[in-house]
Amino acid sequence: MTTDTAALTRTPAAPAEIEAALAAIRFNADGLVAAIAQQHDSGEVLMMAWMNREAVAETLTTGRVCYFSRSRNKLWRKGETSGQQQHLVDLRIDCDGDTLLVLVDQLGVACHTGRRNCFFHALRDGALASIAEPEVSQEDLYGR
Amino acid sequence: MTTDTAALTRTPAAPAEIEAALAAIRFNADGLVAAIAQQHDSGEVLMMAWMNREAVAETLTTGRVCYFSRSRNKLWRKGETSGQQQHLVDLRIDCDGDTLLVLVDQLGVACHTGRRNCFFHALRDGALASIAEPEVSQEDLYGR
Numbered sequence A, B: 001m002t003t004d005t006a007a008l009t010r011t012p013a014a015p016a017e018i019e020a021a022l023a024a025i026r027f028n029a030d031g032l033v034a035a036i037a038q039q040h041d042s043g044e045v046l047m048m049a050w051m052n053r054e055a056v057a058e059t060l061t062t063g064r065v066c067y068f069s070r071s072r073n074k075l076w077r078k079g080e081t082s083g084q085q086q087h088l089v090d091l092r093i094d095c096d097g098d099t100l101l102v103l104v105d106q107l108g109v110a111c112h113t114g115r116r117n118c119f120f121h122a123l124r125d126g127a128l129a130s131i132a133e134p135e136v137s138q139e140d141l142y143g144r
Helices: A015-024 A053-062 A138-142 B015-024 B053-062 B138-142
Strands: A035-038 A045-050 A064-067 A074-077 A085-091 A098-104 A121-124 A127-130 B033-039 B045-051 B066-069 B076-077 B085-092 B097-104 B120-126 B128-132
Touching: A015 A053, A015 A085, A035 B045, A045 A053, A045 A064, A045 A098, A045 B066, A045 B097, A053 A064, A053 A085, A053 B128, A074 B066, A098 B045, A121 B015, A127 B015, B015 B053, B015 B085, B015 B120, B045 B053, B045 B066, B045 B097, B053 B066, B053 B076, B053 B085
Parallel strands: A035 A098, B033 B097
Antiparallel strands: A035 A045, A064 A074, A085 A098, A085 B120, A121 A127, A121 B085, B033 B045, B066 B076, B085 B097, B120 B128
């Protein structure tokens, strides 16, 4: 995995940079854009979630990744409850502007199940199987 | 990048395996699921597109990745026109079933611009910049 370490996004981004990023993103009819989070050094794909304009701007301003929760209908500051924050390393926008690749440094685990990443279901031996185990308990993540 | 090479998806998948995968996927109101394509060995995130039930089933059956094109409203057999096919290595389903991580072996380039991957816009020196150049011309890709 080669990483363009010489030119990582500086944070806080300047207002003009944030405007340039927002202008290049094609938000969907709900005002959202898909955001893939990838661990910047290992290349592990951690999760996929959604951002609105405010979440993109906050992520670039604070350097901590913020999504928009469709189920809770509000900003979702990743790790705010669990402590498993994502620190922004770089934000990439795809060719047609409707998907983001967010290179991050993930503290702890990305998945709410306590697994490092969310993509742990796969076909094995003719059936759907879990191919990763939780590294952190629900109690440790959410105090319940 | 560690890859679970011992247990890659066999293709063609059996009908029962395809049914198990389809049952675990939560297709959205449009009958689609987001699919992230990642080069299986390097970890490079290549692109994000969408699949419907038929595209998932065809991908697992043929071992060649098939999406659903929202703009053309039909199955999109990746590389059918350009020759830049994606061969399926493994299909992962995320914790809540609404995103797929498709590990592939990409022939040539994934992006319609001729770049290896679609995520080539980033903030550099205060402005949005292209951080990768096309490796293949439009003429070589599409004969135009």
